[in-house]
């Protein structure tokens with residue numbers, strides 16, 4: 001019985017390990033190319049903003065995040081004036097699949113949550129469907 005439990009545990013680990021390969025590539029690239037400024041695991045440093053729970057990453061489309069990574073953000077486009085450094089363009093340093101893995105990794109650090117979506121997303125049908133207007137109560141018919 002116990003050996004069965006161990007086998008099950010191993011199987012679960014194997015499944016998880018294979019599923020996270022793509023994210024691992026993103027994480028590995030992040031550690032190699034981005035962590036020096038954005039901090040280990042993206043927690044931010046005095047040089048660059050945290051990418052964990054980052055509003056821009058959370059609310060932007062993958063294309064827009066990709067654009068910032070590839071083209072950088074310098075000069076007047078800078079969003080964090082207190083940080084003297086700019087986000088350097090990574091164009092030419094990343095292959096397409098590596099960029100995609102990085103964006104997936106960033107989306108993991110700053111997942112979109114329901115609260116970020118406009119409240120209008122909630123079904124407006126909370127009100128009960130208008131009931132047919134109640135018929136005026138029939139006058140009590142006096143029984144003869």
Ligand code: HEC
Nearest residue numbers: 033034037047048056069073078079080083085086087088
């Ligand atoms: C030389 C330091 C440096 C490196 C290396 C670097 N960044 Fe940045 N990054 C910055 C700075 C500084 C900013 C903020 C620029 C600004 O003021 O808008 C930034 C901004 C960003 C933003 C936008 C954040 C926001 O809140 O708008 C993303 C996304 C980002 N970086 C991702 C990456 C990724 C992914 C890598 C690795 C491929 C990377 N960065 C490498 C310095 C760096």
